[in-house]
Amino acid sequence: MLRAHDLFFRYDDGGSVLSGFSAEFAAGEVTYICGPSGSGKTTLSLLLAEMMEPQSGEILLTPDEAPRATMVLQFAEELFLTDSVRLEIELLTDTKRIGAAHHHLKSCGLCLPEIAERDPFTLSFGQARLLAISIQCAQDTPVYILDEPTIGLDEVNMLRVSVLLKVLISLGKVVVVVTHDPELIESLPGRVMILEQGTLAWHGPSAEFLATSSLRSRAALE
């Protein structure tokens, strides 16, 4: 389980982004973080992934392991480094991780032999996103944090991301997804947290969230 306790964070240029955020993220379950823009969703995800440090408060993982978390940034497909899909996967270096990447690609319906020699920047938008997420989620960490993984994706590709998240959950991982995509939440039930002005305003089962118009509205989904 991942626990955030009383997190405070503000950027150098002023405004407080997180003020006293506490929550628990269970292993083997997906937790969706929703909330209006500017509520601190991306900041929270960067703190949970230990890419930034809070000014106060702490983040605990039990049982603890290092490295703790894999972070999949927004528009992950813009970050390819090589000129072929095969080389991109080989950057993982470790045969176990490469195997995991192959497994993820298969889970989300990409046929590796067909695209292995392609330049990743020439893949279709959906293929490129799925490739980037598959490679990044091949890191073997207890926690995975994804920032808006389905933004811009059609319903078919959105469901493929959903399948990949399900694979991570079945491996007993802590999976945290920042999203404003109700169809993703519907496809893979879990817990929803609504962030408002840097604090946890509501949390509960995703089915209750989706069925309650006032909650969807608080999260700016409608």
Add this chain to the structure above:
Amino acid sequence: MLELREVFAGYRDTGEILREISMQVEAGQTAAIYGLNGSGKSTLLRVCAGLLSPTRGTVKNTLGRPGYLQQNPRLQLLASTVREELALSLRRLHTPESLDGAIEEWLQRCSISGLSRRVPRELSGGQQQRVALSAILCRKPRFLLLDEPDAFLDGRSSGEFRDFVSEHCSDCAILWTHSRRSSAPRATRFFELRDGRLHASH
């Protein structure tokens, strides 16, 4: 009126992406075009904008140069303030003396006066879409191409964007693409782009 008659189009590396597309949109009408990622929606908009020539078929446009809102508004916001963004569009249509007045008028007309001194790149996605579209509307296009304008927006911003279009663009002919059935716009007619062909839907 914009009319496509049996249009085929594609790129050198891809072969034909669009096949035998025929459609017609008039001022005041919105055509919604649904298609999955990679189905050719953006290619179709490029053909309608005159940026890509059909390999076969004809495109007839009596509405003049279109306003083209790209999927990612960050790509078309160039200025350091929202006010300056509108100035970029209005400068060509106004004398230096009348420019300030015109900017004020458009800031108000598009309900973005409150944002005038803000840096476009630092606005939220929904605000960026409104500013990018306002900068387009300043040039008074009669024809708009909206490329998945709410793909990056949350439900609330997407609703606000729809209201904005209904309020400010009702005289235009609009082509509006979307990649989720759930994000269909308010439209006169609905199409689906599948296997390079355009099918009427709904």
